[in-house]
Amino acid sequence: MNPIxxxxxxGYSVDAKLGEIRLRAEWPHAEIPDGMPRNSEICFREVExxxxxHDNFGTILGWIVERPVAELVSRRAAEFESGFSNxxxxxxxxxxxxxxxxxxxxxxxxxFEIVSTLGLSGWVLARETDAPVxxxxxxxxxxxx
Numbered sequence: 313m314n315p316i317x318x319x320x321x322x323g324y325s326v327d328a329k330l331g332e333i334r335l336r337a338e339w340p341h342a343e344i345p346d347g348m349p350r351n352s353e354i355c356f357r358e359v360e361x362x363x364x365x366h367d368n369f370g371t372i373l374g375w376i377v378e379r380p381v382a383e384l385v386s387r388r389a390a391e392f393e394s395g396f397s398n399x400x401x402x403x404x405x406x407x408x409x410x411x412x413x414x415x416x417x418x419x420x421x422x423x424f425e426i427v428s429t430l431g432l433s434g435w436v437l438a439r440e441t442d443a444p445v446x447x448x449x450x451x452x453x454x455x456x457x
Contacts, residue, residue, distance in 0.1 A: 372430045
């Protein structure tokens with residue numbers, strides 16, 4: 313498991329063919345805490361959909377928070393409806409929260425919120441990640457999605 317908290321985002325990539333999103337980060341200080349790598353990369357695999365915003369080219373990463381799939385889909389239903397009507401995004405939208413959640417659950421999708429101290433935030437619906445994940449009960453998170 314690769315750390316991300318307090319690392320600075322140096323880039324991210326989307327591989328549509330593999331269905332992966334990768335976040336690359338670097339520890340910004342000269343002294344690295346014991347056992348921590350200078351560079352870190354996390355990957356989301358079997359991505360169903362994502363939304364990343366506010367990349368200010370100085371993002372300080374915080375946490376990856378796992379949320380209930382139904383909660384994310386319910387909050388984003390209007391966006392999904394508009395996106396599907398206009399652009400066919402997301403591919404799993406069929407006009408209702410219930411149908412979307414049923415599909416995502418059948419695929420084993422999980423909802424991940426990306427929370428940063430500064431800069432990029434968003435969410436990813438994917439089957440898995442190698443990021444350290446919290447459930448959001450630490451009090452250090454906010455609902456960015």
